[in-house]
Amino acid sequence: MNKLALLLVPAAMFLTACASTGTTGTEAAATPTQQLGTVALKIAINAKCTTELNNLPAWKTATKLMTETQKTDVQSEICGCVSDKAPQSVTAVDLATAALDPQARATIVSNAVTKTINACVAEAVQ
Template identity: 70%
Template sequence: MKKIIAVLVPLALALTACVSTNTTTGTAPTTQSATQQLGMTAIKIAINAKCTTELNAIPAWQNATKLMTATQKQNIQTEICGCVSEKAPQNVTAVDLATAAIDPAARNTIVSNAVTKTINACVAEAMN
């Protein structure tokens, strides 16, 4: 899993560097907005990976999925982690995003906190 993240994060960062950061007013992009975009991409990739790890460690998840097929479990896991990837960044500040873009250790802490705050709500949402 870590090897995949190690490959995907630099790739995502490289691809987001090509994305236009101009606003609708036509003003030049700021360094902060580009850094925030890079940070957000890195955060979302890391959140998805962390979500899978955290989800599989929850005893209730382990019990709930015992009778599911591998496909059913994967589909629900994808739904939950997709929810977490979308909602968790709302718990991250602009400063955190900038920090995450340049500091892997800080990124791990930021991701862990964001996933922890979000995963239970997404599990409940997916199970309903």
């Protein structure tokens, strides 16, 4: 997973560096550093979510009767939700820091996942 993330981060950063923000010109556009930070953060959040989810005793209990495919589908749904919602709780300064500092990114990711994983699990269960 880490090797895949190491390959995807530079590619995603390259592809998003010139991406349009879709603003009308009246809104402040995200800086390239913030865009890079968001991409890196989402990749790291997804990886952290998977780890955290697999370590939750409730997840282990809930998935005992699931097939591997069902478990993977639910896990993808939950971690996709976390990847979408977690960056909303991160400031622009945190995004810029996450793009440049791996240690800070780990802390930011951990905090963001912790804040959103329970809400996403609840959504997936319903």
